[in-house]
Amino acid sequence: MRRRRELRGVRYFHVRTGSNDLRLVARDGESGYDLTAARPAVSSFRDLAMVASATNRGVDDVAEGIVSDAPVVGTESVETATARPLVPDEVWAAGVTYEASDDARQTESDRPDLYQDVFENERPELFFKATPSRTVGPDDRVGIRADSDWDVPEPELGVVLYEGDIVGYTVGNDMSSRDIEGQNPLYLPQAKVYDRCCAVGPCVASPETVGDPHELDVRMTIRRDGETAFEGETNTSLMARTCEELVSSLTRHDAVPELAVLLTGTSIVPPTEFTLREDDHVEIDIESIGTLANAVTVV
Structure with missing residues (x-):
């Protein structure tokens, strides 16, 4: 069983991949985690907030349950391929x-x-x-x-x-x-x-x-x-x-x-x-x- 990662100082980015797909990345200090790769249903901050609301948890708590399975994303990828982090209605x-x-x-x-x-x-x-x-x-x-x-x-x-x-x-x-x-x-x-x-x-x-x-x-x-x-x-x-x-x-x-x-x-x-x-x-x-x-x- 993988050890649960604890997140501190989390910021959520929408990042474009090489195929121009958008991924939700949780950045904790210098470390970034591709939440969408771990849970394809969580492809945006809206998805993360929806899960948090449905389970009566905070967004960081939901993300902590995902990051152990999420591949690490390099700092350069987050900084150079950042898209609009959310699309508010x-x-x-x-x-x-x-x-x-x-x-x-x-x-x-x-x-x-x-x-x-x-x-x-x-x-x-x-x-x-x-x-x-x-x-x-x-x-x-x-x-x-x-x-x-x-x-x-x-x-x-x-x-x-x-x-x-x-x-x-x-x-x-x-x-x-x-x-x-x-x-x-x-x-x-x-x-x-x-x-x-x-x-x-x-x-x-x-x-x-x-x-x-x-x-x-x-x-x-x-x-x-x-x-x-x-x-x-x-x-x-x-x-x-x-x-x-x-x-x-x-x-x-x-x-x-x-x-x-x-x-x-x-x-x-x-x-x-x-x-x-x-x-x-x-x-x-x-x-x-x-x-x-x-x-x-x-x-």
């Missing part, structure tokens, strides 16, 4: 959860009191962000609208939900057309929802791996022509609302789909004179999860 987002975001959206709008009211109100701002077809993964291109002149990425902690329960965390990029929203708050859907408007990845980190989601360093770097055009950092401890509060507000009166991601807001805001351009490169790093990297294209 819906992506939702929260706005004005940091004071810096509140300040930035007041600056861009002719109605700044609207955003101050949200920041101070018990009810958070929650809005629909993306469908699967509008969401991209690591090393894919995120989009900026051709009819917008002021576009920025928004680095955010993403809460992964399965049937409304928190099963992991990922890195999210909530692409935004600031001038469109600034013209009128009613234009928010057009500023937020469009082709390639959202990126998630590079993995899903389990709740045990992340620990306290409100004590994570977040960094963003934007490079243009090989030079750093912008960089900033923050910590999720500055959030005015907790992940649990935001999830509760989202699920309390709405039937969320089986697999969803809730982005929790940003406080890294480029200066007003900055806007993204074609071929800019955005890197977002969140402690305990990883780095999401995307180039930019006009859509």
Whole structure:
């Protein structure tokens, strides 16, 4: 009988093989394990979360029952062949959860009191962000609208939900057309929802791996022509609302789909004179999860 492997600090990647098949790989430090090779029915994070939900266990506990039979995957394969780690049925987002975001959206709008009211109100701002077809993964291109002149990425902690329960965390990029929203708050859907408007990845980190989601360093770097055009950092401890509060507000009166991601807001805001351009490169790093990297294209 094989000895059960204990996993510590687990992150789940979707990795392409040489035949372009997608495999779910559990990475524990520098070691990676091909869970799909051991259990073909577990080919995605959705499958893993479904088994965990059906058996009333955590995703790491389910993975631990598989890794003893799973072949080891090299670090290079995980890092160079990573695809979108999950395909959420819906992506939702929260706005004005940091004071810096509140300040930035007041600056861009002719109605700044609207955003101050949200920041101070018990009810958070929650809005629909993306469908699967509008969401991209690591090393894919995120989009900026051709009819917008002021576009920025928004680095955010993403809460992964399965049937409304928190099963992991990922890195999210909530692409935004600031001038469109600034013209009128009613234009928010057009500023937020469009082709390639959202990126998630590079993995899903389990709740045990992340620990306290409100004590994570977040960094963003934007490079243009090989030079750093912008960089900033923050910590999720500055959030005015907790992940649990935001999830509760989202699920309390709405039937969320089986697999969803809730982005929790940003406080890294480029200066007003900055806007993204074609071929800019955005890197977002969140402690305990990883780095999401995307180039930019006009859509």
